[in-house]
Amino acid sequence: MVVSLGATGDAAGLGSSREPPCYHTFDSLRGPCYSVASRCPSGALRCSEASLRTLGFFVLALLQAQGESADGALGGDIVGLVARSGPLFRVILLILILFSIASWAIVLHKVWQYRLVEAHTARFRDVFRRSNKFSEVQSVCGSLSRSPLVGIFQTGYAELNAQLRHGGDAESQPEGAGVRPTLSSIDALDRALQRAATVEVNRIEAQVGFLATTASITPFIGLFGTVWGIMGAFQGIGETGSTSLGVVAPGIAEALLATAAGLFAAIPAVYFYNHLTHRVKLFVSEMDDFALEFLNIAERNFS
Structure with missing residues (x-):
């Protein structure tokens, strides 16, 4: 299941100066996976930070799982x-x-x-x-x-x-x-x-x-x-x-x-x-x- 979060623009899209929407995707089985910014000049930094955090959590979890497997295989x-x-x-x-x-x-x-x-x-x-x-x-x-x-x-x-x-x-x-x-x-x-x-x-x-x-x-x-x-x-x-x-x-x-x-x-x-x-x-x-x-x-x- 994918849920869209973030602010949307004006319904009519008439000359508004509001920020373009930023979307975060969420996997209901594995948690946050990635984020996509669609022309977010002022909100791009916040979107990138969120992406790095979620990606880092995923990499750390993968390395930890592999490390446990290696320790079990080598016996220490x-x-x-x-x-x-x-x-x-x-x-x-x-x-x-x-x-x-x-x-x-x-x-x-x-x-x-x-x-x-x-x-x-x-x-x-x-x-x-x-x-x-x-x-x-x-x-x-x-x-x-x-x-x-x-x-x-x-x-x-x-x-x-x-x-x-x-x-x-x-x-x-x-x-x-x-x-x-x-x-x-x-x-x-x-x-x-x-x-x-x-x-x-x-x-x-x-x-x-x-x-x-x-x-x-x-x-x-x-x-x-x-x-x-x-x-x-x-x-x-x-x-x-x-x-x-x-x-x-x-x-x-x-x-x-x-x-x-x-x-x-x-x-x-x-x-x-x-x-x-x-x-x-x-x-x-x-x-x-x-x-x-x-x-x-x-x-x-x-x-």
Whole structure:
């Protein structure tokens, strides 16, 4: 039912200066909806204010209804969203969580391991450069086993003793030796040091590659969950025939949660992979320097 309100002009319409009529429409089921002014110069402002008020009430009511639907669909928390999700989404989320936990465990272990490596390497290098005999260096190797230089030294020391021609050993430097022992092959000693360095590098780099795997795989797993969630949202639209927020919100929320979980697992893995790889390169440089120093001592004193 529509009711017309407002002042009318003169019945005869003869030269009257009265304002033209303003009409407000009223829907008996939904309340005031809109207003129309027909050439109301002085009353247009009042008509526009009434229109804005009625339109604003309608928009606020619509937003409130949609907000209540969204709150009911999302449940207000992530736990409720996961509880209402499908089994495939839960499997995807579980895989990402396992990748993240494993990555953080490796990161914490490697940070602790590399701190010990640095400390033991600094102490071993100091002992090596202050000792006059290789036997003195060998005596501290057991307490500084975390250093990769220890493995290189022990391999080089064993090869050095095996090559001495006069049945002696490399216990002392030539300054204190009466008979100068000689090496049969400096190249063989070099190869032995290279093999030892390779073993130590593999030991230090162990499990670091898993961080690269996590960084490369988890974003795609999260992307798969995103696509699956969007497909669920469109399926809900097709089944209900409605595009309201309450219909599409659960699927979109699952999609965004899968993306966030993938990034949460990948971003720390990328950072710590680069960080740990850089530290491994520093250790490799120290091992190369030590191997060259060992070779120089062997060549100068035993060849």
